[in-house]
Amino acid sequence: MSFAEGDDARKTADAVARRSYGKLVAFLAARTRDVAAAEDALAEAFASALVDWPTNGCPKNPEGWLLTVARRKLIDSVRRRQTGEAASTQLQILAEGLEDAAAQAEKDMQIPDQRLALLFACAHPAIEAGIRAPLMLQVVLGLDGETIASAFLVSPAAMRKRLSRAKEKIQQAGIPFSIPEREELPHRLDTVLDAIYAAFAEGWTDASGTDTIRRNLTSEALFLARLVVELLPQEAEALGLLALMLHAEARRPARRNAADEYVPFAEQDPALWNAQMIDEAESVLYRASALGTIGRFQLEAALQSAHVHRRRTGHDNWAEVVQFYDALVALTDSPVVAINRALAIAELHGPQAAADALNEIAADDRLTEYQPYWAARAELLSKTGAHDEARQAYEMAIGLEREPTVRAFLQKRLATLESSTRG
Amino acid sequence: MQYLLVLHVNESGWGQMSPEQQQQGVAAYMAYGEALRKANAFLGSNRLKPSANSTTVRVANGKTQVLDGPYADTKEQVGGYYLIDVPDLDSAITWASRCPAASHGVVEVRPVWQMA
Numbered sequence: 028m029s030f031a032e033g034d035d036a037r038k039t040a041d042a043v044a045r046r047s048y049g050k051l052v053a054f055l056a057a058r059t060r061d062v063a064a065a066e067d068a069l070a071e072a073f074a075s076a077l078v079d080w081p082t083n084g085c086p087k088n089p090e091g092w093l094l095t096v097a098r099r100k101l102i103d104s105v106r107r108r109q110t111g112e113a114a115s116t117q118l119q120i121l122a123e124g125l126e127d128a129a130a131q132a133e134k135d136m137q138i139p140d141q142r143l144a145l146l147f148a149c150a151h152p153a154i155e156a157g158i159r160a161p162l163m164l165q166v167v168l169g170l171d172g173e174t175i176a177s178a179f180l181v182s183p184a185a186m187r188k189r190l191s192r193a194k195e196k197i198q199q200a201g202i203p204f205s206i207p208e209r210e211e212l213p214h215r216l217d218t219v220l221d222a223i224y225a226a227f228a229e230g231w232t233d234a235s236g237t238d239t240i241r242r243n244l245t246s247e248a249l250f251l252a253r254l255v256v257e258l259l260p261q262e263a264e265a266l267g268l269l270a271l272m273l274h275a276e277a278r279r280p281a282r283r284n285a286a287d288e289y290v291p292f293a294e295q296d297p298a299l300w301n302a303q304m305i306d307e308a309e310s311v312l313y314r315a316s317a318l319g320t321i322g323r324f325q326l327e328a329a330l331q332s333a334h335v336h337r338r339r340t341g342h343d344n345w346a347e348v349v350q351f352y353d354a355l356v357a358l359t360d361s362p363v364v365a366i367n368r369a370l371a372i373a374e375l376h377g378p379q380a381a382a383d384a385l386n387e388i389a390a391d392d393r394l395t396e397y398q399p400y401w402a403a404r405a406e407l408l409s410k411t412g413a414h415d416e417a418r419q420a421y422e423m424a425i426g427l428e429r430e431p432t433v434r435a436f437l438q439k440r441l442a443t444l445e446s447s448t449r450g
Numbered sequence: 451m452q453y454l455l456v457l458h459v460n461e462s463g464w465g466q467m468s469p470e471q472q473q474q475g476v477a478a479y480m481a482y483g484e485a486l487r488k489a490n491a492f493l494g495s496n497r498l499k500p501s502a503n504s505t506t507v508r509v510a511n512g513k514t515q516v517l518d519g520p521y522a523d524t525k526e527q528v529g530g531y532y533l534i535d536v537p538d539l540d541s542a543i544t545w546a547s548r549c550p551a552a553s554h555g556v557v558e559v560r561p562v563w564q565m566a
Contacts, residue, residue, distance in 0.1 A: 180543050396489050425478060426485025431553040438474055 036080035043089045049167035053141035057204045062194040072097035143258045144204040150218040151202045158193045159222035178229045220268045223251045266315035267325030273308035274331035277301040289436040345375040366403045378410035398427040409444045452562035453542040459529040459555035478550040493533040501527040
């Protein structure tokens, strides 16, 4: 094999992995519900491809090639694990099912897309909420356990254990690989969207975008959101989530200045935003609004849209923004939303009204370790003149921050506060 | 559960910082300690003097060997520690990620062997 051919084979394998990994896992696991076995078989098929393709050339239908090899490996592994009458019957059914489906797929030159069913299985209510996003990233996109563990701040050993426990649950509990019925769909879709958003949020915490694991996570989450929108084009909340994530992602280039310092939203240069992504976000949101069902993600996307509009035109729209937040608080009862609402109230009615609004949620235990709460509190109190409290809040915000640039930014704010109280 | 967060840092970094940067660095650690205390996770912490001040002692075959310098001569040295009490490893990892040392060195999360 020449070096170039090996390189080509790897590139093709990488491209197929990115495009088809979830499709192949879904196809292989749909009958057995054994996600782990499907993944193992597929991993072996990819390994074979890297040996075979450089010598024999890349196949015309690489997906089909991988499916054929993976199917054989899957049947082999079942055969190795089980013996006896019952096993051979089960094996026959499995083999025939896979065989028929694969033959059909080969004839059509395309594998039926069951990724949506796989997403619904990963985000099933019977699966522990915290593991749904990691599970999707692994099963549908093929991310390895170590990458996922780093992104979610969990030890790799623990992440591997939780992932395999979740896969076992899918099989043992008989979690279906299917798209829920009409009446059940909105609720079940919520859990899928929540998990995608959780993956995006983990990727988003890196302000600098230098951490490739995290940055990739936002693009993987966008990929999943696009997938859901493509497969369920009439679901307004899926569109809302996509619009929300596009708005956030569009601002990435403006979150750092030339000196590599953190730049808060209010001080970002709108010219640095990705205009194409914002346009796409707006048109996606418009499609959502035409469907006539409002929801959390659409409201959040509408808020982003309002913020972008204000910064671009200079036209004050804080009253509208606060109304959106009121609606969101009513819908979600989330302390995180309440914090952002307070910051918007500061712009509309001044810092004291905002600090009062923030005090209403101060008793919530979940906020003790929630960095944005302390950062918001510090900002507001430094404007109301409660400087001692503001200083303490800044300290908490700095102590809880894990991004060095954001930490430096907050330290600068604190220094400004201290010099103003001294002078 | 108790965990020892062991801070491994490049010691030459400190000397290369301006006084303002040093002050900012110390303030970040102070804020971190405060946050740990407010969250009721703080048990103890110390900053260590540079490893050049270390002496290592070993008794083998009845002979005591005393050496100047740290145990392992590596670029990164133990620079300090936090002893924390948190519900589980996930929480300990979260606190480790907030430690300023995690962005200029490495923070090792080590569970403490609890004596009965």
